[in-house]
Amino acid sequence: MSPHGLSTTRVRPSRPRHGPFLREACHQPPPTPARPEPRPRACLRPVTGLPLPARHVRRRRDGPAAADAHPRPPPSLHRKRYTRMRTRTLLTLTAAVAALGLATPASAADTPVLTAGGAAVAVGDVLNASLAGGTAATFYSSATGSSGISCNSSAFSATVTANPAAPGTATESLTSHTFDTSGCTANVVGVLGVSGITVDHLPYTTSVSSDGTVSVTPAAGSTVQSTVKLRTLLGTINCVYQAPGLTGKASNADHSIAFTNQQFTKVSGSSLCFANAFFTAKYAPVTANGVAVDVN
Structure with a gap:
């Protein structure tokens, strides 16, 4: 106003x-x-x-x-406790996930290629096997024929030299492979019987892979060799056969190793010795310290 x-x-x-x-x-x-x-x-x-x-x-x-x-009011005691609990929970989950990630490779590394009764086959253990029951080891003149030699008793021994984690390849040293000629017969014209079968150039390197493949390899510059002694009307003759190597298959179904039609070539011997010998045999069970061996 x-x-x-x-x-x-x-x-x-x-x-x-x-x-x-x-x-x-x-x-x-x-x-x-x-x-x-x-x-x-x-x-x-x-x-x-x-x-x-x-x-x-x-x-x-x-x-x-x-x-x-305006300044933010200080957090309440309840909020502080919640924050600490949440941080502790996250740290626990992180540690659990890290431990699980480390445990998975470790469990896989604990299973080697060769096990016996669930336990690892140790380096230095000896594997033994004889012919599977009801089978024979044969040396026939052809892959499809039946003319040749048949033996119902044979065995091998090999020492384990490496047994890595599966999947992988275990190695062995094949130191003995024998045939009992008392149980061998010959189905060859002019041959009366078998005096002996020897495996030469031992030891061989044997490898067993996780997929079941078995390979027998001689030393460098050598061959897998067998000498067969046959009785004839004219006396005993020696037939020498060689192969660059052998390939077989391992099976966990019956803990076996089988070789089928592995070809050997005659390098020396009489005309009564057939030119080729095809080796077939199945060995089971393969054991280590008396326990059947599995391939993983």
Whole structure:
């Protein structure tokens, strides 16, 4: 209300939102019955040409200035416990996953290629096998014929030299391979019987792979060789046969090793000796310390 009794509208000077300000005296309203002596007021005038402040400050009409962002209240005790429990749980899960990842390869490495009764066959153990029951070892003149030599007693022994983790290849040293000629017969024209069969150039290296493949390999520069002694009307003759190597198959079904039609070639001997000898035999069970051997 003006002194003349007219209503007037008080207009405040506009303030820019940003920038530094200078405090200066401004227009004071006339005294009123409610406020006979108004307190002096100070107005803010923007100062141009200065950089903007780093923070914006909200000014109150009465009282000190306050920052826009209020500090976050401290976390409660319940929230602290929850955070600690969650961190502990995550660490436990991480450790469990890491342990599981390490355990898987370790369990696979514990199973070697050759086992006997579930236990690993040790290096140095001797594997033994004789002909499977009801079978014979044969040396026939052809892969499909029946003319040749048949023996119902044969055996081998091999010493394990390496038995790595499966899948892999175990190796052995074949030190003995015998045929009992008392149980051998000959089905060859002019031959009366078999005096002996020997396996020469021992030892051979024998390898057994996880897929069951068996390989018999001679020493470098040598051959797998057998000498067969036959009785004839003219006396005893020697037939010498050689092969670069032999390949067989191992089976866990009956713990066997089988050789089928492995070809030998005659390198010396009488004309009564057939030109080729095809060797077939099945040995089972293969044992180590009296326990059947499995291939893994």
